[in-house]
Amino acid sequence: MERGGKSPAYSKSTLFQLRDDLCAMMANHEYGVLGINARDVTAATLRARGEVHALVAALRSLGGPWSRMRVVATATQIGVREGRPVRGRYVVTADALREGRRHEDAVCRVTFGADVHATDPTKGKGIGRSPFRTKPYDIPLRVLISADADNLLMAGRRISGDFIAHSSHRVTGNGVRLGEVAGALAALAALRGVAPRDVPWNEAGARLGAAG
Ligand SMILES: Cc1cc2nc3c(=O)[nH]c(=O)nc-3n(C[C@H](O)[C@H](O)[C@H](O)COP(=O)(O)OP(=O)(O)OC[C@H]3O[C@@H](n4cnc5c(N)ncnc54)[C@H](O)[C@@H]3O)c2cc1C
Structure with missing residues (x-):
């Protein structure tokens, strides 16, 4: 070119x-x-x-x-890549990648590293270097549940995470799993007649298949 x-x-x-x-x-x-x-x-x-x-x-x-x-x-x-973020009951941050954080209510284990594409073309037009060494980390179910709007669930790339975390968890393999989890949680909540946040983890985890 x-x-x-x-x-x-x-x-x-x-x-x-x-x-x-x-x-x-x-x-x-x-x-x-x-x-x-x-x-x-x-x-x-x-x-x-x-x-x-x-x-x-x-x-x-x-x-x-x-x-x-x-x-x-x-x-x-x-x-x-990113639009308007929705705050979840838990927000995945860069520390999760740095520490390889685990959660009891994990529904997805992310192995993809930080992948920040250039934001300023005067400084480069490719993919930035990872800001630190990353470790596999968990996405807890709470990340998919809106903190502020009852009955709103997030899936795919728009789960609740900061800029660095999003650069890692947004990829398609995780998106497929998180979409499946959000759909199944919505169904469980509807069957029980409760908000998604009120589905007990022991029931949700057993039906959704915990990560790990
Ligand atoms: C150029 C490019 C290269 C990439 N390369 C890779 C790669 O190599 N590997 C990888 O794993 N990931 C890659 N990604 C990232 C990955 O593809 C995305 O993060 C992922 O597909 C997001 O999936 P999603 O289901 O969350 O969102 P999307 O795939 O964006 O799906 C959202 C859907 O919602 C629809 N929608 C939006 N608004 C409304 C509305 N109001 N009503 C109804 N429907 C609506 C949209 O039309 C869309 O179909 C790449 C992304 C891009 C753009």
Whole structure:
């Protein structure tokens, strides 16, 4: 891309070959975008699509195997890393990763380390170095339950965690497990006719399958 005259916004750009003549391309980052503001997200989406076309044109200009390259499709939505956090009855913090914290009401054990992508392009456009050595840690059930709104559960990337913790627990394997747990907890609460926070852990843990 750089030889073609266009430096990508994400320095760890990757082409994943899906078929002989079809690749998925990951090459864009949008910086300083407020993910809860529709205008910001729309502007970022337009810029990102523009960059994809410019990068493909840069590759095409190299000729040879690149000469017939063209964009087939771009993502329907831009991937917003973090938006408006919801405070849970427990908040996962960076200390959990540093200490490898364990909890009695654990529903997921996270093994993925801290993975903070660049937030300031003047200081780098890739993935930052982990701020410390991380250890596997637990996500307790309380993290999925809103502290302030009855009957609101969080799952996937939007469980209650700080910036560093989110960079670790947001990945898909954990997201799948946490979605399953939130759904099962909602069902248990509905069957008992109580709020999710009032489902006793000995019942929830037995039905949800504790982590570890
Ligand atoms: C470019 C990129 C690369 C990544 N690489 C990796 C990787 O290599 N490995 C990895 O494990 N993770 C990776 N991640 C992170 C991971 O993909 C996400 O953190 C994860 O998919 C989040 O899953 P989720 O279910 O919590 O949220 P999402 O997948 O965002 O699902 C939320 C869903 O809710 C829908 N929605 C939003 N608002 C509403 C509404 N009001 N009503 C109804 N539906 C709504 C959305 O359309 C969406 O379908 C990557 C992310 C990106 C963007």
